[in-house]
Amino acid sequence: MKLARLLVLMRREALATLRDPFTVSILIAVPLVALLLFSSILSTSVEYLPMGVLDLDRSPASRRLVAGLAATRSFQPIALANRDQLDEMLRDGGLSLALVLPDGLDRGLRPDLGPAGPGRARPQVQVIYDGAETVLAGNAESFLGATMAATALGDAGVPAIVRASGASAGSGSVVRVVTRALFNPALDGKPYMVAGTFGFVLSFATTLIIAVSVVNERAAGTFEQLQVTPATNLEIVLGKVLPLGAVFSLDVILMMLAAGFLWGVWPAGSAVFFLLVSTFYQVVSLSLGLIISATSATAQEAVAKTVLLATPLIQLSGFALPIDNMAWAFRWFAEVIPATHYIRVSRAIYLRGEGPLDVAGELGVIVLMGAGLVALALRAVGRRA
Amino acid sequence: MNVEPIIRVDGLVRRFGEFTAVDHVSLRVHAGEIFAFLGANGSGKSTTIRMLIGLLRPTEGSIVVDGIDVMAQTRRVRDHIGYMGQRVSLYQGLSLRENVEFYGGLQNLAGQELDHRWDRLRERFALGDVEREAASDLPAGVRQRAGLALAILHQPRVLFLDEPTAGVDLVGRALFWELIQEQAAQGRTVFVTTHFLEEADYCDRVSFIDAGKIVADATPAELRERTGTDYVVRVTGPPTGLSAVAAALEAALPPRAAKVTVEGAQVRLRMGSLSPERIVALRTAAEARGAHLLGIDPPDMGDVFRVLAREAGETAS
Numbered sequence: 001m002k003l004a005r006l007l008v009l010m011r012r013e014a015l016a017t018l019r020d021p022f023t024v025s026i027l028i029a030v031p032l033v034a035l036l037l038f039s040s041i042l043s044t045s046v047e048y049l050p051m052g053v054l055d056l057d058r059s060p061a062s063r064r065l066v067a068g069l070a071a072t073r074s075f076q077p078i079a080l081a082n083r084d085q086l087d088e089m090l091r092d093g094g095l096s097l098a099l100v101l102p103d104g105l106d107r108g109l110r111p112d113l114g115p116a117g118p119g120r121a122r123p124q125v126q127v128i129y130d131g132a133e134t135v136l137a138g139n140a141e142s143f144l145g146a147t148m149a150a151t152a153l154g155d156a157g158v159p160a161i162v163r164a165s166g167a168s169a170g171s172g173s174v175v176r177v178v179t180r181a182l183f184n185p186a187l188d189g190k191p192y193m194v195a196g197t198f199g200f201v202l203s204f205a206t207t208l209i210i211a212v213s214v215v216n217e218r219a220a221g222t223f224e225q226l227q228v229t230p231a232t233n234l235e236i237v238l239g240k241v242l243p244l245g246a247v248f249s250l251d252v253i254l255m256m257l258a259a260g261f262l263w264g265v266w267p268a269g270s271a272v273f274f275l276l277v278s279t280f281y282q283v284v285s286l287s288l289g290l291i292i293s294a295t296s297a298t299a300q301e302a303v304a305k306t307v308l309l310a311t312p313l314i315q316l317s318g319f320a321l322p323i324d325n326m327a328w329a330f331r332w333f334a335e336v337i338p339a340t341h342y343i344r345v346s347r348a349i350y351l352r353g354e355g356p357l358d359v360a361g362e363l364g365v366i367v368l369m370g371a372g373l374v375a376l377a378l379r380a381v382g383r384r385a
Numbered sequence: 386m387n388v389e390p391i392i393r394v395d396g397l398v399r400r401f402g403e404f405t406a407v408d409h410v411s412l413r414v415h416a417g418e419i420f421a422f423l424g425a426n427g428s429g430k431s432t433t434i435r436m437l438i439g440l441l442r443p444t445e446g447s448i449v450v451d452g453i454d455v456m457a458q459t460r461r462v463r464d465h466i467g468y469m470g471q472r473v474s475l476y477q478g479l480s481l482r483e484n485v486e487f488y489g490g491l492q493n494l495a496g497q498e499l500d501h502r503w504d505r506l507r508e509r510f511a512l513g514d515v516e517r518e519a520a521s522d523l524p525a526g527v528r529q530r531a532g533l534a535l536a537i538l539h540q541p542r543v544l545f546l547d548e549p550t551a552g553v554d555l556v557g558r559a560l561f562w563e564l565i566q567e568q569a570a571q572g573r574t575v576f577v578t579t580h581f582l583e584e585a586d587y588c589d590r591v592s593f594i595d596a597g598k599i600v601a602d603a604t605p606a607e608l609r610e611r612t613g614t615d616y617v618v619r620v621t622g623p624p625t626g627l628s629a630v631a632a633a634l635e636a637a638l639p640p641r642a643a644k645v646t647v648e649g650a651q652v653r654l655r656m657g658s659l660s661p662e663r664i665v666a667l668r669t670a671a672e673a674r675g676a677h678l679l680g681i682d683p684p685d686m687g688d689v690f691r692v693l694a695r696e697a698g699e700t701a702s
Contacts (some may be wrong), residue, residue, distance in 0.1 A: 004490070005490070005491055005493075006495070007490055008487060008490030009491070011487075012479070012483075013477065013654045014477040014478065015478070015479065016476060017485070019478045020529070022479055036550060062401040076490065220472060220474065220476075220477065221470045221471065221472035221473070222474040222475075222476055224470055224474065225468065225470060225474035225488075226491070227440060227469040228438055228439075228440065228463055229463060229464070229488065229491040230460070230463050230464060230491060230492065230493075231491050
């Protein structure tokens with residue numbers, strides 16, 4: 001390997017990348033659009049969710065609870081007349097979830113009024129949600145639990161029975177609400193999604209750009225021409241991935257600034273550490289891109305393969321859906337996806353402010369996967385030559 | 386020529402699965418020769434050239450270029466060769482000058498040395514006006530010349546050109562061949578593939594490949610002679626005196642130099658070689674009988690190839 005030759009190759013790649021309008025627009029648009037899109041639409045935070053309220057108690061306590069929930073802006077209470085209306089609206093999709101406040105709630109909460117009645121159990125609040133929307137409802141459910149815990153209801157220790165309706169969950173499955181919101185007490189979904197979006201952009205856009213770039217060079221004949229010069233395969237590959245890696249590190253900074261200034265989402269941990277980890281993670285994506293390019297005849301094929309790869313990336317990496325909710329086979333598969341580990345590290349730094357020692361295990365996995373993929377990529381490029 | 390050939394290929398085979406693209410090809414190319422490697426699309430010529438420059442590993446056989454075993458020392462041979470592929474590989478996003486600096490840099494050429502070499506090439510190849518233009522804006526003929534200039538920037542001993550004139554107009558092709566011949570005159574060996582059969586006449590030696598096998602390897606003149614394809618001189622004259630014209634023309638040439646026939650309103654003379662002196666002699670003889678030369682059709686290398694391909698087919702079956 002000769003440094004002078006590598007610098008010549010890198011200089012050309014940097015020039016070509018910055019001059020190509022397609023690449024530049026992807027480099028700027030994909031991170032920003034992904035941030036806006038995922039952090040707003042896919043955000044797991046609960047806002048103005050239509051919530052039916054069947055108040056059978058009609059007491060100060062029940063009214064206080066509904067007012068308290070409405071004040072969080074997370075729910076939009078809709079008063080219901082009876083149980084039939086509740087069932088109908090839930091079925092039609094008019095409601096995301098419904099709350100049944102039982103008769104005697106007020107009395108049950110006020111020990112000064114004496115026991116609710118001889119032999120009667122303590123009042124129970126029922127939460128019913130559409131079982132088809134597990135993620136949304138699940139989040140609403142835990143939020144509801146937290147809100148209820150914060151009101152007088154919680155102080156009195158009223159247990160909530162949560163029942164999922166709909167086909168996917170058998171009716172009557174009784175769950176006790178356990179609220180876990182240790183590091184994101186406001187239950188704001190944005191930091192969570194922002195931290196995940198880095199994983200998406202650095203996995204998807206990086207792989208796409210390198211794959212298309214190599215396939216295009218092959219189609220133009222320049223790759224073949226390079227292989228007839230004294231440049232080695234390693235120099236050719238490094239001459240391509242190093243400048244692109246540097247450009248994507250700039251993208252990471254761009255995204256950090258955008259998330260910070262748009263939503264006030266800054267990493268809780270070290271920004272420099274985050275940048276270092278993100279820069280290293282690109283070894284994985286760039287290698288994947290090289291492997292895709294080596295097995296694709298046209299740019300269209302490379303794009304199709306990258307998009308195909310992005311599907312499990314979004315579905316299984318824990319980026320949008322919690323891995324803990326998946327069947328065991330998918331949970332296992334998620335561990336094989338490098339993005340899963342990067343997203344975990346990213347969230348650890350962004351949400352919990354963890355440092356190198358805390359995430360050493362995940363980093364180790366990324367390093368191992370990176371080494372394996374680099375070896376595969378070099379073989380793929382060599383074989384293609 | 387008794388000297389060691391600069392390219393020596395023996396028993397070269399390349400299979401892709403069941404398909405044999407190159408089937409026991411052996412070649413000898415001598416230093417300073419322009420060697421044309423001709424064949425139809427899919428005949429195996431690009432596969433062969435890719436093996437010769439170390440881009441593709443042969444299934445069997447040996448290749449020695451400028452004393453280097455290409456299969457054992459693939460990287461070393463790259464200092465000795467220049468290559469220009471079918472798609473001239475200029476980086477589209479860069480100007481021609483930036484391309485020169487890039488490819489020069491990879492060959493360890495920079496600064497004054499690069500400027501010096503490029504200045505000379507730029508002038509001879511008529512590229513001065515377009516140096517600052519983006520490669521993507523160059524017309525095909527200019528791009529082809531620029532590609533050739535880049536391929537010889539590091540002064541390689543052997544130049545491999547894979548269909549260098551594809552997509553270039555007739556004038557551009559003639560100029561391009563002039564430049565190739567200059568390179569050969571300077572001692573550079575040129576190995577060129579083409580499917581423009583008439584371009585074989587620019588070359589010292591011609592090899593025809595068909596279905597992965599070499600079907601002919603000779604000088605252009607030898608091939609024409611072997612396949613009976615000739616120059617045709619067409620003469621027209623007074624309809625009643627055509628046979629007298631034919632006899633006079635035949636008498637103007639050495640005995641049995643040409644086959645003379647009267648076809649319609651024309652006399653046709655077929656001959657394997659044609660010198661300027663013979664043309665003058667024929668014109669004088671024709672004009673003495675009130676006739677005149679209509680034209681001269683050069684032998685068509687396409688005809689040569691068709692004959693060779695037919696022969697190869699007959700041998701195979």
